[in-house]
Amino acid sequence: MSESKEVILEAKHVTRRFRTTDGRTLLANNDVNLKFYKGETLGLVGESGCGKSTFMKFLVSLDIPSEGEILYRGKDITKLKGEKLRQNRQHIQMVFQDPTASFNPKMKIRDIICEPLLNFGRIKKSEKEENCRRLLELVELPAEFSDRYPHNMSGGQRQRVAIARALALEPEVIIMDEATSALDVSVQKTIIELITKLQREKNITIGFICHDIALIEQCAHQIAVMYLGNVVEVLPGGQLSKDAVHPYTRALMGSVFDINMDFSKPIENLEGEAPSPLELPEGCPFQGRCTKCMAICKKEAPQMVSLTPDHQVACHLYTKNMQK
Numbered sequence: 524m525s526e527s528k529e530v531i532l533e534a535k536h537v538t539r540r541f542r543t544t545d546g547r548t549l550l551a552n553n554d555v556n557l558k559f560y561k562g563e564t565l566g567l568v569g570e571s572g573c574g575k576s577t578f579m580k581f582l583v584s585l586d587i588p589s590e591g592e593i594l595y596r597g598k599d600i601t602k603l604k605g606e607k608l609r610q611n612r613q614h615i616q617m618v619f620q621d622p623t624a625s626f627n628p629k630m631k632i633r634d635i636i637c638e639p640l641l642n643f644g645r646i647k648k649s650e651k652e653e654n655c656r657r658l659l660e661l662v663e664l665p666a667e668f669s670d671r672y673p674h675n676m677s678g679g680q681r682q683r684v685a686i687a688r689a690l691a692l693e694p695e696v697i698i699m700d701e702a703t704s705a706l707d708v709s710v711q712k713t714i715i716e717l718i719t720k721l722q723r724e725k726n727i728t729i730g731f732i733c734h735d736i737a738l739i740e741q742c743a744h745q746i747a748v749m750y751l752g753n754v755v756e757v758l759p760g761g762q763l764s765k766d767a768v769h770p771y772t773r774a775l776m777g778s779v780f781d782i783n784m785d786f787s788k789p790i791e792n793l794e795g796e797a798p799s800p801l802e803l804p805e806g807c808p809f810q811g812r813c814t815k816c817m818a819i820c821k822k823e824a825p826q827m828v829s830l831t832p833d834h835q836v837a838c839h840l841y842t843k844n845m846q847k
């Protein structure tokens with residue numbers, strides 16, 4: 524039950540507007556409210572451009588929202604500056620989709636992995652080798668890799684190095700932005716298994732961004748579905764096909780699941796592309812693609828309502844407005 528779990532990180536009313544070169548406003552995140560629990564994975568899923576990366580950047584202090592708060596252990600990290608901001612980075616680390624882009628190709632793996640430890644004065648230069656070996660072992664890579672360069676490794680091995688580097692500071696939270704998307708399905712599976720194992724051992728909280736709802740279902744305790752900058756449904760992972768109710772979540776599932784479906788609830792079709800976040804319609808953001816669209820959906824944006832303590836949905840099919 525959510526009430527007994529410890530909230531580590533919380534987004535409260537987070538909105539992000541971008542000003543375009545022609546002076547218009549793009550609403551990339553609209554009043555996002557999410558809770559990350561200790562030792563659990565929150566999977567954030569949605570189509571390309573829905574605002575997932577925009578949101579996750581707030582959690583690792585790479586950007587600040589136009590409005591709203593990001594609370595880490597109750598403190599608003601969007602207000603941190605200077606040394607306090609730097610110190611906070613130790614607690615929330617990130618693994619990107621393409622580690623090659625974030626690794627210096629001229630650095631050996633030992634230097635890449637130990638850089639955060641040296642930057643925060645946690646180890647001496649002379650302790651690099653033993654720490655690198657320890658962290659390589661953690662991500663199930665041979666100790667000899669310490670002497671290699673990133674280009675002498677496979678994509679999956681590089682992603683393990685990125686995880687080792689993220690783990691080096693023993694963070695409480697790791698944000699993984701499409702961290703397995705560039706990998707083959709079989710490698711993807713081994714990386715997910717590794718993350719799950721490390722999470723169990725170290726009680727880490729994970730934010731897992733992905734456009735693949737089937738993959739998220741395998742590893743997330745909690746799933747948040749985002750559409751055009753709005754979180755439209757939050758529900759427990761693992762029983763998605765049975766529990767999901769938002770027409771968008773059902774449509775996303777319909778596009779990837781072909782087995783184990785609960786056919787008692789019809790799957791909607793997801794046709795066309797999401798409209799531009801520059802031309803958001805009044806009312807529900809999903810109205811233009813929703814097979815269940817009603818008159819009210821074109822007038823009023825649905826509020827988030829709780830179906831159970833762990834399951835919230837923003838859809839007029841489930842709000843009191845239906846009775847109007």
Ligand SMILES: Nc1ncnc2c1ncn2[C@@H]1O[C@H](COP(=O)(O)OP(=O)(O)OP(=O)(O)O)[C@@H](O)[C@H]1O
Nearest residue numbers: 541549551570571572573574575576577578734800
């Ligand atoms: N710095 C920026 N300036 C202007 N618009 C931006 C900026 N960053 C993101 N956007 C816009 O905000 C919207 C959300 O982008 P975001 O990258 O968060 O989506 P995403 O869900 O992570 O997509 P993808 O899965 O393709 O990475 C998009 O329309 C994008 O073009």
